[in-house]
Amino acid sequence: MSTTAQPATPLVFLKGHGTENDFVIIPDPEGLVELSSGTVARLCDRRAGIGGDGVLHVVRSAAHPEAAELAAEAEWFMDYRNSDGSIAEMCGNGVRVFAAYLRRAGLVGEDAFAVATRAGLRRVRVAGDGRVTVGMGRAALPADEGGPVTVTVGARSWPARNVNLGNPHAVVFVDALAEAGNLLDAPLVAPAAAYPQGTNVEFVVDRGPRHVAMRVHERGSGETRSCGTGACAVMVAAARRDGADPAVDGRPVTYTVDVPGGRLEITEEADGAIEMTGPAAIVAEGIVEPGWLATG
Numbered sequence: 001m002s003t004t005a006q007p008a009t010p011l012v013f014l015k016g017h018g019t020e021n022d023f024v025i026i027p028d029p030e031g032l033v034e035l036s037s038g039t040v041a042r043l044c045d046r047r048a049g050i051g052g053d054g055v056l057h058v059v060r061s062a063a064h065p066e067a068a069e070l071a072a073e074a075e076w077f078m079d080y081r082n083s084d085g086s087i088a089e090m091c092g093n094g095v096r097v098f099a100a101y102l103r104r105a106g107l108v109g110e111d112a113f114a115v116a117t118r119a120g121l122r123r124v125r126v127a128g129d130g131r132v133t134v135g136m137g138r139a140a141l142p143a144d145e146g147g148p149v150t151v152t153v154g155a156r157s158w159p160a161r162n163v164n165l166g167n168p169h170a171v172v173f174v175d176a177l178a179e180a181g182n183l184l185d186a187p188l189v190a191p192a193a194a195y196p197q198g199t200n201v202e203f204v205v206d207r208g209p210r211h212v213a214m215r216v217h218e219r220g221s222g223e224t225r226s227c228g229t230g231a232c233a234v235m236v237a238a239a240r241r242d243g244a245d246p247a248v249d250g251r252p253v254t255y256t257v258d259v260p261g262g263r264l265e266i267t268e269e270a271d272g273a274i275e276m277t278g279p280a281a282i283v284a285e286g287i288v289e290p291g292w293l294a295t296g
């Protein structure tokens with residue numbers, strides 16, 4: 001991706017969301033658009049730009065150096081960027097929106113296909129009702145590095161569960177979601193050795209049997225209305241807390257996870273594989289003014 005789009009070239013974009021986790025979609029099949037961190041931040045600016053929790057850069061796997069080795073298994077690579085311009089390994093809601101865009105644009109002909117991400121392949125199924133199911137892989141529960149993980153907001157601290165879904169999460173169970181504060185700034189997570197590149201932090205309350213609700217501070221984006229990998233991390237942490245481990249007891253388990261922007265269904269299969277099902281919508285399409293981009 002060494003060629004930068006010329007300032008006079010209009011940049012096509014779409015806008016989409018999955019449970020109100022919203023994204024600017026940049027179609028770029030041949031990888032000709034160089035998205036600097038500054039450009040991504042400007043596109044995601046909710047007052048001076050298009051607005052979004054991140055950017056979904058749509059590139060053929062063969063055209064991107066980070067995905068070329070996956071091209072035989074997945075034609076399309078989700079080059080995901082956080083709203084501050086930083087690069088992220090994965091975004092669960094983003095994969096659903098990415099898949100919905102590929103089907104809408106006719107770039108894939110099947111309802112079931114694979115998407116390449118920095119966290120590896122993610123297999124998706126697009127249903128006629130707009131819901132998308134994503135195979136999220138298996139969760140890793142890293143051993144404590146430097147001691148038990150704790151999360152602090154103001155004067156309060158809680159123990160946290162370290163869960164990795166291709167990106168890192170610290171899951172905290174609280175009595176009320178308001179205890180998370182305003183989540184404008186990242187909660188303090190310790191020890192630093194547990195998350196050398198930072199982490200997403202989920203605050204969780206129980207709603208009923210195998211039914212929880214969460215708020216999340218996403219690394220590089222702040223509080224968002226939803227986080228797909230975070231919902232999967234929450235499901236795994238809740239299942240282990242409740243004594244369920246499908247890979248051990250051989251029984252799949254499903255949790256409903258409510259997020260501020262909607263509802264997700266998360267299932268951990270007997271082999272440990274996790275599937276997430278939820279809505280995805282494309283809501284707008286347009287062109288970014290070349291002059292606006294050139295002044296960034």
